[in-house]
Amino acid sequence: VVSILIAPSMLSSDGYRKNSFYDSKNIFGKIGVNLTENSEIVLSGQAYNADLGNPGSLTYASETAKQFEDNNYLKLDYNTKIEDFKVQVSGYNANYTRKAGDMYDAWGAYFSEYNTVNTGVKGNVTYKEMLTLGLEWDKIEFKQKDLIYDTEKINRSRENAAAYLQAILKFGDLTLIPVVRGDKNTDYEDVFTPALSAVYKLTDEIKVSGNVSKVWNAPTFGQIYGDDTWYAPAPDLKPEKGISSDLGIEYNNGTIGIGVTGFYITSEDLIQNIYDLETYKYIAQNVDESRQ
Secondary structure (H helix, E strand, O other): OEEEEEEEEEEEEOOOOOOOOEEEEEEEEEEEEEEEOOEEEEEEEEEEEEEEEOOEOOOOEOOOOEEEEEEEEEEEEEEEEEOOEEEEEEEEEEEEEEEEEEOOOOOOOEEEEEEEEEEEEEEEEEEOOOEEEEEEEEEEEEEEEEOOOOEEEEEEEEEEEEEEEEEOEEEOOEEEEEEEEEEEEOOOOOEEOOEEEEEEEOOOOEEEEEEEEEEEEOOOHHHHHOOOOOEEOOOOOOOEEEEEEEEEEEEEOOOOEEEEEEEEEEEEEEEEEEEEOOOOEEEEEEEEEEEO
């Protein structure tokens, strides 16, 4: 069995201000092939292109700043089942290019290109819907180029490899889902991030759930190096670290569903964008400690 989906789209707008136009073209495609009764392979991809104006703020408006975007990705998925085992493998590549600037800016012409390429492979094996082992590898390449002088300003890359193990343990009306994960990053120290989820079925209609996990997020290259338009560089950014927890209760009788969830997050070196009144740009900064 072969299934094919193609979905093109176009969008055009003059905007509500001068130089706030937006023109885009997008096409999404997906091809699925059932190789056997228990296995399939799916190829999906998208190509996106947009031209838009950058009108700037109301105080410092621009009628000549422009931006051009290309965002393309391709993904290949393979899924199969062999007796009590389910196997999932995915490979992907995403290529995003943004060209932005103003050749007629009163403070000095600028026009730059920013390119991010994300390539990775993910795979996991699940045994009897109880135990899952997963492996991941991901590489990000970031380049920044001055198009006026045709010079490369930044050329960086980062790789991350990870492994995780998840179990689903059922004890009557109680279900526990422990997860252990380890990440090895070429730019930062190795990280171990465990998590635990619990679901308790009070009645056929009411269940209580809770989650607690260690959180770790590396800053993006865009946050570290900034750009020539809205963001200043922040080379000393640290990864975010913290503990995330939540507790919720849900009622569902098949016709009506109602749920309430509360959460509590403690963070160290939380990354926030702060507007600098001297440079008129945003800059990413670490907040020592925060609670949400």
